[in-house]
Amino acid sequence: MNKEIASSQITIKGIRDGLLISVGRYYSFADLYKELKEEVTQKGSFLRNSRIALEVGGQILTLEELTNLQILFAQHGMALWAILSRREATREAARELGLATRLPGSKMDLQGNGKPDPALAPEATQNQQPPNALLIKETLRSGRHVFYEGHIVIVGDVNPGAEVVAEGDIIVWGKLRGLVHAGAAGDTQATISAIDLSPTQLRIADRIAVTPPAEKNQHILPETALIRDNQIIAEPWK
Amino acid sequence: MKLGKVITITSGKGGVGKTTLTANLSAALASIGRKVVAIDTDIGLRNLDVVMGLENRIVYDLVDVIEGRCRLKQAMIKDKRVNSLYMIPAAQTRDKMSISPTDMVLVCDQLREEMDYILIDSPAGIERGFQNALAPSDQVLIVTNPEVSAVRDADRIIGLVDAAEKGPAQLLVNRLKPEMVARGDMLSINDIVEILAVDVLGIIPEDESILISSNRGTPLTLDNGHMPRARIAVQNVARRIEGESVPFIDLTAREGLLSKVKGWFGG
Numbered sequence: 001m002n003k004e005i006a007s008s009q010i011t012i013k014g015i016r017d018g019l020l021i022s023v024g025r026y027y028s029f030a031d032l033y034k035e036l037k038e039e040v041t042q043k044g045s046f047l048r049n050s051r052i053a054l055e056v057g058g059q060i061l062t063l064e065e066l067t068n069l070q071i072l073f074a075q076h077g078m079a080l081w082a083i084l085s086r087r088e089a090t091r092e093a094a095r096e097l098g099l100a101t102r103l104p105g106s107k108m109d110l111q112g113n114g115k116p117d118p119a120l121a122p123e124a125t126q127n128q129q130p131p132n133a134l135l136i137k138e139t140l141r142s143g144r145h146v147f148y149e150g151h152i153v154i155v156g157d158v159n160p161g162a163e164v165v166a167e168g169d170i171i172v173w174g175k176l177r178g179l180v181h182a183g184a185a186g187d188t189q190a191t192i193s194a195i196d197l198s199p200t201q202l203r204i205a206d207r208i209a210v211t212p213p214a215e216k217n218q219h220i221l222p223e224t225a226l227i228r229d230n231q232i233i234a235e236p237w238k
Numbered sequence: 239m240k241l242g243k244v245i246t247i248t249s250g251k252g253g254v255g256k257t258t259l260t261a262n263l264s265a266a267l268a269s270i271g272r273k274v275v276a277i278d279t280d281i282g283l284r285n286l287d288v289v290m291g292l293e294n295r296i297v298y299d300l301v302d303v304i305e306g307r308c309r310l311k312q313a314m315i316k317d318k319r320v321n322s323l324y325m326i327p328a329a330q331t332r333d334k335m336s337i338s339p340t341d342m343v344l345v346c347d348q349l350r351e352e353m354d355y356i357l358i359d360s361p362a363g364i365e366r367g368f369q370n371a372l373a374p375s376d377q378v379l380i381v382t383n384p385e386v387s388a389v390r391d392a393d394r395i396i397g398l399v400d401a402a403e404k405g406p407a408q409l410l411v412n413r414l415k416p417e418m419v420a421r422g423d424m425l426s427i428n429d430i431v432e433i434l435a436v437d438v439l440g441i442i443p444e445d446e447s448i449l450i451s452s453n454r455g456t457p458l459t460l461d462n463g464h465m466p467r468a469r470i471a472v473q474n475v476a477r478r479i480e481g482e483s484v485p486f487i488d489l490t491a492r493e494g495l496l497s498k499v500k501g502w503f504g505g
């Protein structure tokens with residue numbers, strides 16, 4: 001089966017301390033939760049009574065989201081004991097819940113530096129090249145956080161209170177009113193485009209810009225924001 | 239055997255009118271002959287009983303039911319002013335962790351067999367109390383006020399409701415002041431719908447008679463002498479829940495001259 005189009009992004013592997021569940025690419029907690037739920041429901045009897053270490057990649061998970069996962073596993077007779085994440089915020093939340101944030105004997109230390117022990121890491125995380133753009137076909141409401149290592153294309157709105165962070169460009173086929181950060185790893189060539197470009201805050205690489213307050217009934221035209229002469233400017237979308 | 243519907247009334251921001259609307263809507267549904275129970279899930283901060291005027295009759299509460307200290311029926315306080323209206327109070331001396339989403343599903347499944355509607359008054363916020371209120375829900379009503387911060391929080395909740403596969407949620411816009419909207423000093427219904435992109439089930443005006451009735455413990459919809467606009471607005475919500483298509487009333491008209499439908503003015 002072609003890994004790129006495999007329907008389930010979840011891999012499960014036996015390790016010394018129970019099972020290591022790794023989730024592949026997902027862009028929202030809802031997705032992650034849904035996939036995990038399907039997986040544990042399907043394989044419930046096989047997984048019952050195991051201790052689970054969960055590897056979640058680069059997304060930020062909040063305390064409340066981790067609690068939901070803990071409950072999910074508990075409902076299926078499993079005990080979540082560790083969260084492996086590349087994000088300090090996620091590890092912080094995990095520690096608050098009394099969860100471990102590294103595997104014993106693993107090179108992935110508390111700061112999340114370094115890769116997990118190759119012997120413990122599932123294959124999927126090693127030889128899968130992520131595609132260079134993520135397509136999201138829905139409106140992102142307040143509280144949603146999306147991060148991707150390439151470009152992000154959104155067909156829908158980005159509401160105030162939502163955050164979109166990409167290492168490449170961001171394109172919104174809709175109203176952009178939340179916070180966006182393109183070129184998050186430092187790429188000053190990155191751009192941000194939207195049908196209605198009025199974000200609460202807009203960042204490209206390490207520059208920050210704020211949209212001037214809109215006048216009522218101002219004519220909307222699609223725009224692209226980019227860095228020129230060291231400054232973020234917006235020009236008509238070409 | 240009935241197959242009652244569970245309606246959760248929730249919000250992101252606190253103090254927007256969940257408890258008030260739960261009390262009034264429950265009474266409105268009971269007044270048209272439905273069998274209704276309102277459940278207060280704001281454990282530790284109970285007040286639905288006060289707004290409904292049933293505080294002094296509490297013996298058992300929701301946590302007592304869940305922990306097996308009483309039968310479900312024993313915790314259901316029957317309202318004496320209208321037939322077929324009941325309420326289950328929250329525990330005042332416990333916290334939100336004393337009930338789980340699964341507990342709520344079990345309790346509601348039992349109630350469905352006897353009731354037409356089970357209305358759940360949710361605590362504000364996005365944590366455990368909200369999960370408890372959402373778990374058994376068939377229909378989710380999000381209360382918001384016409385102000386930017388409340389709408390922002392409503393947006394968040396709508397997303398969470400979708401994520402839990404309980405959507406699409408519907409909106410109750412509470413405390414609308416038509417004069418302020420007309421002056422451009424308050425978000426209009428159009429502004430709100432443009433951001434939230436969900437259906438509006440009701441628009442309830444700012445009305446001091448709501449406050450007075452809450453303090454007296456008499457839901458407006460049970461107060462026979464009175465027909466203020468807020469009461470009509472709540473009754474319209476009840477009718478819409480029943481499946482009737484009721485036009486929105488014009489809140490800009492003078493009191494007593496309620497009539498024409500005019501876009502999104504209110505009702």
Ligand SMILES: Nc1ncnc2c1ncn2[C@@H]1O[C@H](COP(=O)(O)OP(=O)(O)OP(=O)(O)O)[C@@H](O)[C@H]1O
Pocket residue numbers: 249251252253254255256257258259280360361362412413414442443444445446448449452468
């Ligand atoms: N339409 C209205 N007109 C005037 N006052 C109102 C209206 N709706 C609610 N209020 C008042 O607003 C206050 C808060 O209402 P309520 O307690 O129902 O909010 P809540 O959302 O349940 O709060 P909490 O989040 O604390 O549970 C009360 O004093 C109530 O009387």
Ligand SMILES: [Mg+2]
Pocket residue numbers: 256257258280285359360361
């Ligand atoms: Mg309340």
